[in-house]
Amino acid sequence: MSNVAAPSIRAVGLGRNFAERTAVHRLDLEVNPGEVYGLLGPNGSGKSTTVRMLTTMLRPSLGTAQVAGADITRDPATVRRRTGVVLQGTALDPLMSARELLRLQGRLQSLTARQARARCAELLAAFDAQEFADTPVGKLSGGQRRRVDLAVALVQRPDVLFLDEPTTGLDPASRRGLWDQIRALSANHGVTVLLTTQYLEEADQLCDRVGILRAGRLIASAAPHALKEQAGDRVLTLRFRDAFAAGQARELLTARGEQLHTAEAAPHAVSIRLARPGADGETLLTLASVGLHAESLTVEEPSLEDVFLRLALTPEGATAA
Amino acid sequence: MSTIATAVVGPAGPSATPKSWAALGPLTARSLRSCLRTPALLLSPLLTSAFFLIIYEGQLSSVTTGVAPGGRYIDVVLPLCLLTTAFTGGATAGQLLVSDIGSGYHARLWLTPVGRWTLITAPVLAGVVVLTAQAAALTGLGLLLGLSPVSGALALLALIGATVLLGTGFLLLAAAVGLHTGNSSAVGSVTLVFFPLSFFTATFVPRDQLGGWMAHAADINPLTPPLEAMRSLLTAPWNEQNLLPGALVAIAILVVGAAAAHLALTRRTRTGV
Ligand SMILES: Nc1ncnc2c1ncn2[C@@H]1O[C@H](COP(=O)(O)OP(=O)(O)OP(=O)(O)O)[C@@H](O)[C@H]1O
Numbered sequence: 001m002s003n004v005a006a007p008s009i010r011a012v013g014l015g016r017n018f019a020e021r022t023a024v025h026r027l028d029l030e031v032n033p034g035e036v037y038g039l040l041g042p043n044g045s046g047k048s049t050t051v052r053m054l055t056t057m058l059r060p061s062l063g064t065a066q067v068a069g070a071d072i073t074r075d076p077a078t079v080r081r082r083t084g085v086v087l088q089g090t091a092l093d094p095l096m097s098a099r100e101l102l103r104l105q106g107r108l109q110s111l112t113a114r115q116a117r118a119r120c121a122e123l124l125a126a127f128d129a130q131e132f133a134d135t136p137v138g139k140l141s142g143g144q145r146r147r148v149d150l151a152v153a154l155v156q157r158p159d160v161l162f163l164d165e166p167t168t169g170l171d172p173a174s175r176r177g178l179w180d181q182i183r184a185l186s187a188n189h190g191v192t193v194l195l196t197t198q199y200l201e202e203a204d205q206l207c208d209r210v211g212i213l214r215a216g217r218l219i220a221s222a223a224p225h226a227l228k229e230q231a232g233d234r235v236l237t238l239r240f241r242d243a244f245a246a247g248q249a250r251e252l253l254t255a256r257g258e259q260l261h262t263a264e265a266a267p268h269a270v271s272i273r274l275a276r277p278g279a280d281g282e283t284l285l286t287l288a289s290v291g292l293h294a295e296s297l298t299v300e301e302p303s304l305e306d307v308f309l310r311l312a313l314t315p316e317g318a319t320a321a
Numbered sequence: 322m323s324t325i326a327t328a329v330v331g332p333a334g335p336s337a338t339p340k341s342w343a344a345l346g347p348l349t350a351r352s353l354r355s356c357l358r359t360p361a362l363l364l365s366p367l368l369t370s371a372f373f374l375i376i377y378e379g380q381l382s383s384v385t386t387g388v389a390p391g392g393r394y395i396d397v398v399l400p401l402c403l404l405t406t407a408f409t410g411g412a413t414a415g416q417l418l419v420s421d422i423g424s425g426y427h428a429r430l431w432l433t434p435v436g437r438w439t440l441i442t443a444p445v446l447a448g449v450v451v452l453t454a455q456a457a458a459l460t461g462l463g464l465l466l467g468l469s470p471v472s473g474a475l476a477l478l479a480l481i482g483a484t485v486l487l488g489t490g491f492l493l494l495a496a497a498v499g500l501h502t503g504n505s506s507a508v509g510s511v512t513l514v515f516f517p518l519s520f521f522t523a524t525f526v527p528r529d530q531l532g533g534w535m536a537h538a539a540d541i542n543p544l545t546p547p548l549e550a551m552r553s554l555l556t557a558p559w560n561e562q563n564l565l566p567g568a569l570v571a572i573a574i575l576v577v578g579a580a581a582a583h584l585a586l587t588r589r590t591r592t593g594v
């Protein structure tokens with residue numbers, strides 16, 4: 001525990017070329033112990049390739065990386081011992097049962113047969129999987145299979161957990177269940193989690209920091225709220241009794257130099273951008289002082305989706321400031 | 322969800338360097354279970370060979386009285402069927418690897434700290450066990466059809482051993498192809514290469530009764546020496562001289578198979594899973 005500050009995952013200039021294309025360009029990434037880091041990106045942006053390099057499945061074409069204190073190319077066996085991986089799409093033998101898979105995984109992670117049996121029982125109980133523990137996993141539902149997949153990844157009590165699109169194909173309840181499990185792993189036991197996802201809500205709810213990949217380049221990496229702040233101002237929308245009151249409010253606010261947000265089309269509503277903290281309260285006071293009372297108001301935060309649409313989906317040449 | 326958290330992590334696991342040898346047992350046992358759960362893998366080579374054994378023996382033994390020196394046609398045809406079993410059953414390891422690659426489980430195994438050579442050795446060892454059972458079953462069928470070798474039980478054991486030795490080379494070759502391509506038809510093509518070869522040799526008669534171009538084909542066919550060696554086990558007293566060329570061919574196939582498996586592993590490590 002002497003090197004608490006050392007990142008659990010550190011990639012420096014990590015890249016991978018395939019025959020015709022570069023899947024990942026010189027990626028620099030640091031993930032701290034106990035952090036949940038989300039990699040976001042559209043299809044083909046290099047999320048899985050990054051995970052496959054960091055988990056020693058795929059050799060990088062350039063750059064280096066350390067995972068759980070070991071170098072991925074010089075000491076891959078240590079990396080494999082200290083990391084758990086859930087790959088995109090389940091990676092389980094459909095003819096084997098959860099019990100068989102967990103026990104075999106234990107043996108391959110150098111547990112004795114007795115230890116592997118004990119560990120298996122522990123995980124089956126923790127994942128509520130006893131009632132289907134002896135069914136071939138090929139006959140389980142997608143959600144049950146995911147649970148088995150995650151349990152298998154945790155057999156060796158990993159320090160770092162990689163999850164490649166762990167919740168794709170799960171119903172909302174199962175998805176939330178999995179989020180809770182991931183949160184508990186990170187919060188209570190300091191497991192470092194790197195997950196990839198297509199779901200912005202998932203990244204927002206679950207991740208301490210989010211990285212956005214576009215065409216193999218990491219174009220942003222920050223906490224979700226910081227990314228959202230970058231994406232633009234909050235927008236305050238006030239609805240008045242009639243269009244006349246709204247017109248008065250508009251005039252008053254323009255005179256005060258507020259930025260009207262023109263996207264709001266309704267005639268009896270006014271939207272303004274809130275550039276400063278506290279601007280919403282000031283606005284209301286200003287209007288109240290001349291007897292203009294809004295009937296309802298909403299404040300819209302920019303969503304991670306706005307960030308994503310702006311950063312990840314703009315074509316490569318166009319700069320997203 | 323706190324139960325999850327308390328059970329799944331906890332004190333860091335043992336940081337012992339995993340011993341790949343120790344993993345070989347559980348991995349091989351698992352491959353054997355996969356064979357048992359895929360009856361086609363187990364039974365189709367056996368049933369095909371048993372079918373031919375019965376048909377050839379039943380139809381050809383009457384018209385070929387005199388071709389076999391000891392007078393029994395089963396001595397000629399059982400080694401042929403065992404040879405066929407060696408390369409059809411030899412596909413087992415390759416098929417096991419292909420189905421693991423297809424399900425993605427191979428990638429999961431690849432991500433464990435055990436030496437990657439175990440991932441190819443385990444299905445080959447399982448194939449060896451299956452092949453031994455198949456060869457024994459076929460030899461048992463031969464006994465029912467009147468087999469009685471001049472040097473007794475020792476010859477039968479040697480016959481099974483020879484089948485397995487030859488088959489191990491095929492197992493390695495098929496495993497290499499399976500790992501390289503991840504494709505079941507490609508693995509099947511290993512069998513397809515050797516199947517015709519088993520006909521351009523002294524298939525239905527001893528080698529010295531062949532004439533014309535077929536005799537020349539048999540001379541250059543690599544399957545002729547093992548076939549003749551296996552036949553000599555049944556028809557002649559024990560004699561190393563008869564066995565040596567066949568054993569050398571089997572060892573050569575084994576070496577080529579092992580080299581191919583090594584290359585396939587190296588390449589897969591380089592290109593990634
Ligand atoms: N083995 C491979 N050979 C050639 N190209 C590959 C290979 N694996 C990935 N690629 C390419 O690399 C790029 C990145 O792929 P990757 O699978 O990392 O994307 P991803 O972000 O995970 O996408 P998705 O959201 O669809 O899972 C893609 O253009 C893909 O075609």
Ligand SMILES: [Mg+2]
Nearest residue numbers: 047048049088
């Ligand atoms: Mg992917």
